[in-house]
Amino acid sequence: MSVELTREDLAKYPFCREAVKYVKDVGLDLQDLFKPGYRVILERAVKRVRAAIELGKINTDLSDVDVELLSYPASLFILSIIAEPPLYRRYAVAEAKRIYEELKLEDDLKVKYLAESNFKWNVKIIGLGLFELHFQDYLKIAPSFRALNWKLVNRDLSGGWVKVSRGELSRLISEMVKLSIIGKSESIVSNLELPESFRKTVDELKRLYEGYRRVFSFEEEYKGPVVEEAFPPCIRRILSSLLKGESLPHMARFALTSFLVNVGKSVDDIVSLFNLTADFSENITRYQVEHIAGFRGSRKKYTPPSCSTLRTFGLCFPEDDLCRRVKHPLMYYKLKVKGRGRKSGR
Ligand code: SF4
Numbered sequence: 001m002s003v004e005l006t007r008e009d010l011a012k013y014p015f016c017r018e019a020v021k022y023v024k025d026v027g028l029d030l031q032d033l034f035k036p037g038y039r040v041i042l043e044r045a046v047k048r049v050r051a052a053i054e055l056g057k058i059n060t061d062l063s064d065v066d067v068e069l070l071s072y073p074a075s076l077f078i079l080s081i082i083a084e085p086p087l088y089r090r091y092a093v094a095e096a097k098r099i100y101e102e103l104k105l106e107d108d109l110k111v112k113y114l115a116e117s118n119f120k121w122n123v124k125i126i127g128l129g130l131f132e133l134h135f136q137d138y139l140k141i142a143p144s145f146r147a148l149n150w151k152l153v154n155r156d157l158s159g160g161w162v163k164v165s166r167g168e169l170s171r172l173i174s175e176m177v178k179l180s181i182i183g184k185s186e187s188i189v190s191n192l193e194l195p196e197s198f199r200k201t202v203d204e205l206k207r208l209y210e211g212y213r214r215v216f217s218f219e220e221e222y223k224g225p226v227v228e229e230a231f232p233p234c235i236r237r238i239l240s241s242l243l244k245g246e247s248l249p250h251m252a253r254f255a256l257t258s259f260l261v262n263v264g265k266s267v268d269d270i271v272s273l274f275n276l277t278a279d280f281s282e283n284i285t286r287y288q289v290e291h292i293a294g295f296r297g298s299r300k301k302y303t304p305p306s307c308s309t310l311r312t313f314g315l316c317f318p319e320d321d322l323c324r325r326v327k328h329p330l331m332y333y334k335l336k337v338k339g340r341g342r343k344s345g346r
Helices: 007-012 017-026 030-034 036-055 065-082 085-103 108-119 135-144 166-187 196-223 233-243 250-262 267-274 282-292 307-312 321-325 329-343
Strands: 123-127 130-134 161-165
Touching: 007 017, 007 065, 017 065, 030 036, 030 065, 030 196, 036 065, 036 085, 036 196, 065 085, 065 166, 065 196, 085 166, 108 123, 108 130, 108 166, 130 135, 130 166, 135 161, 135 166, 161 166, 166 267, 233 250, 233 267, 250 267, 250 282, 250 329, 267 282, 321 329
Parallel strands: none
Antiparallel strands: 123 130, 130 161
């Protein structure tokens, strides 16, 4: 069944081929952006970049769908003038989040269509909000996620097809868009003749970016590789129960979430892990994870319970010598990561 995309759809999904054709047909030239009649597009593009820098998040604005759609290539143009690859990454993540949020609300046919027509993936709808994606297509993108639930060995795989929820397919699509935006950072054009007023706007964005540069690099470094092989036995045991779809007692959920938050897993990755539980509610889970990560309420980031507390709750399963030497699961993780580094000569 074919799917007709509306202009609103094109504004929400400016990466899709229909949107690209629409922009081409409009015949918008980069130099046009500096004409007074196009100022509104440039302003919206600046807002997109600004939101990515300040909030790491862009909201869709459909008050004028043409402006929304045309501001997308215009914002990529601005990034190419600023010519900072980390800013491209920041922007790409913010666009990917926006697209993911939009896709999750779409009907299954549209999500399937966007995946097939833009990336040539093989997708089947097998139930409400449930799809199968051919494993070869799955492997093109899923390995870029670090969470264990994205690993092919942990997936429901049958006859070469991987079962994915609508949320997961949306995540895979948005990741493709993210990677394609990051890829554009290789074609930076910073030597264009720019009108004075636009040059000023770009300089302002550059200054804003400079102010956040250290925060970005801290975030990128902090998120750095999470070494799953170094997880302590208690956390591995809880994680494995979760991946099997077993329901977890409150203390186990808290221990797992707070541990993952402290070793640098993103809120999105942690939320998608809980996606496998029978009683999963994305809103409730996200709220709880953000609370534990210190993004809500008291703004306090929680640390996991100590070994003695986990023992009291029947969640301690010591397996090796290291467990005898530590009093806290995070200490186990740190020592194990250090030990690995020494072995590999880092
Ligand atoms: S001793 Fe500590 S780190 Fe080891 S399994 Fe028990 S709770 Fe986890």
